[in-house]
Amino acid sequence: MTEEPVVLLEGPSSVGKSTLLKSLADAHNAEVIDLDDLATRDAVLADPGLFMAGTPPVCVDEHQKAPLVLDAIKAQLNKSTRPGRFLLAGSTRHCALPQTAQSLTGRLNRITIYPLxxxxxxxxxxxxxxxxxxxxxxxxxxxxxxxxxxxxxxxxxxxxxxxxxxxxxxxxxxxxxxxxxxxxxxxxxxxxxxxxxxxxxxxxxxxxxxxxxxxxxxxxxxxxxxxxxxxxxxxxxxxxxxxxxxxxxxxxxxxxxxxxxxxxxxxxxxxxxxxxxxxxxxxxxxxxxxxxxxxxxxxxxxxxxxxxxxxxxxxxxxxx
Incomplete structure (x- = not known):
């Protein structure tokens, strides 16, 4: 997070990604945008740019459930690529998402979270x-x-x-x-x-x-x-x-x-x-x-x- 603008935690379901994301968010006094929550997801889909323009680090869990957030993140990175801006977590491999959702290729650091x-x-x-x-x-x-x-x-x-x-x-x-x-x-x-x-x-x-x-x-x-x-x-x-x-x-x-x-x-x-x-x-x-x-x-x-x-x-x- 001191080197890259976007860090992506990816791995199998229930391996500990959300726990790690919450721990990092707490350490930075940040809120986690949980896209597993339907109300939160609907709000983010209605205006992804608003949520992604928050105070860094913007922490998003289950990012693959609203791929539009990646386009919104890309728009933010066009303005500034300073390190530690976004921290994402998801159970789907980034490369398995639709092509339109792979807009951050080359701009994020992918970290695989394995079982213990x-x-x-x-x-x-x-x-x-x-x-x-x-x-x-x-x-x-x-x-x-x-x-x-x-x-x-x-x-x-x-x-x-x-x-x-x-x-x-x-x-x-x-x-x-x-x-x-x-x-x-x-x-x-x-x-x-x-x-x-x-x-x-x-x-x-x-x-x-x-x-x-x-x-x-x-x-x-x-x-x-x-x-x-x-x-x-x-x-x-x-x-x-x-x-x-x-x-x-x-x-x-x-x-x-x-x-x-x-x-x-x-x-x-x-x-x-x-x-x-x-x-x-x-x-x-x-x-x-x-x-x-x-x-x-x-x-x-x-x-x-x-x-x-x-x-x-x-x-x-x-x-x-």
């Missing part, structure tokens, strides 16, 4: 990602955690997000074939921690698509993934082949989510992604810093890791 990491839930301040970048020897020499398989299962299945995905997505005016959404979510969730095959998912639910890319898919919250797949802790604890495979996929999604949250706390992160070659060598997660330093992760659910499992990690480091 395990360290936050437990009240710890440690960060594995930060330690691996700053002092890898310290991380390697750390004692082996005593977390049991059953404890991992409980944490994976618990999650922290409500089942509000369908409701939020339906509020986007440009969502087409919305009747397919529940089936699509379930089908995509079944591919978590796997290379995404859009064509296969679309064909299974008879959805029109033209995308051919194959990134690796991870559901943002392992608890949501478990519920969409109807996987209870009891099912994940079974020793049959299907349950072991499902546990492996959800464990990887859980770990990747934890590492992504930690990386989001740091400055200087150039990119986070999955590494895969045409020869099918792959590394589950690679995090790269601006200076070219990288850390790579391979997630295994078994109690032992054979030596060949490290081969892709070595190739990744040589390639980088």
């Amino acid at each position: 990491a395990q360290a936050e839930i437990e009240g710890h301040t440690s960060s594995l990602v930060a330690t691996l970048f700053s002092s890898p020897a310290t991380a390697i020499q750390a004692p082996t955690p005593k977390t049991t398989r059953d404890e991992y299962i409980q944490r994976i299945a618990h999650g922290g997000l409500p089942m509000a995905l369908e409701r939020d997505a339906r509020e986007l005016s440009n969502i087409r074939q919305s009747a397919m959404l529940p089936r699509l979510l379930g089908r995509l969730t079944s591919q978590t921690a796997q290379v995404l095959n859009i064509a296969s998912a679309a064909a299974d639910i008879t959805l029109d698509e033209r995308i051919a890319a194959t990134p690796k898919l991870h559901i943002i919250d392992s608890g949501v993934a478990a519920r969409l797949l109807r996987l209870t802790p009891e099912k994940l604890a079974r020793r049959d082949a299907t349950s072991l495979t499902e546990f492996g996929h959800l464990l990887e999604t859980f770990v990747v989510g934890e590492l992504q949250r930690e990386a989001s706390w740091m400055d200087g992160i150039a990119g986070i992604g999955h590494w895969r070659t045409h020869d099918h060598d792959e590394v589950d997660l690679v995090i790269e810093r601006d200076d070219g330093a990288i850390i790579a992760f391979e997630v295994k659910a078994g109690s032992r890791v054979p030596g060949e499992s490290f081969s892709p990690l070595r190739k990744n480091c040589v390639t980088k």
Whole structure:
């Protein structure tokens, strides 16, 4: 807020955006314009320019419910682009809004708010990602955690997000074939921690698509993934082949989510992604810093890791 004229807090529903927005507003003696409130929304839609011309910082919650406020903000920025003028929050990704609502591209700083990491839930301040970048020897020499398989299962299945995905997505005016959404979510969730095959998912639910890319898919919250797949802790604890495979996929999604949250706390992160070659060598997660330093992760659910499992990690480091 000391550098940018507009800061946008975005992320899943109920992840804590409104709480953070209210806290920041209180710190600046500002009021929050809550567009979830119908009366407030109607008043803002009637005269968005009036509300956006208020004393900075102008704080707007659920901004996507009245996209006209973005045009009003743009008009204000044409007069002055001093830092800290607007603080927005919303459950919809800014790039998913209609084109007319993307008028602030290049003028705002987008901050993704993720679910709480395990360290936050437990009240710890440690960060594995930060330690691996700053002092890898310290991380390697750390004692082996005593977390049991059953404890991992409980944490994976618990999650922290409500089942509000369908409701939020339906509020986007440009969502087409919305009747397919529940089936699509379930089908995509079944591919978590796997290379995404859009064509296969679309064909299974008879959805029109033209995308051919194959990134690796991870559901943002392992608890949501478990519920969409109807996987209870009891099912994940079974020793049959299907349950072991499902546990492996959800464990990887859980770990990747934890590492992504930690990386989001740091400055200087150039990119986070999955590494895969045409020869099918792959590394589950690679995090790269601006200076070219990288850390790579391979997630295994078994109690032992054979030596060949490290081969892709070595190739990744040589390639980088």
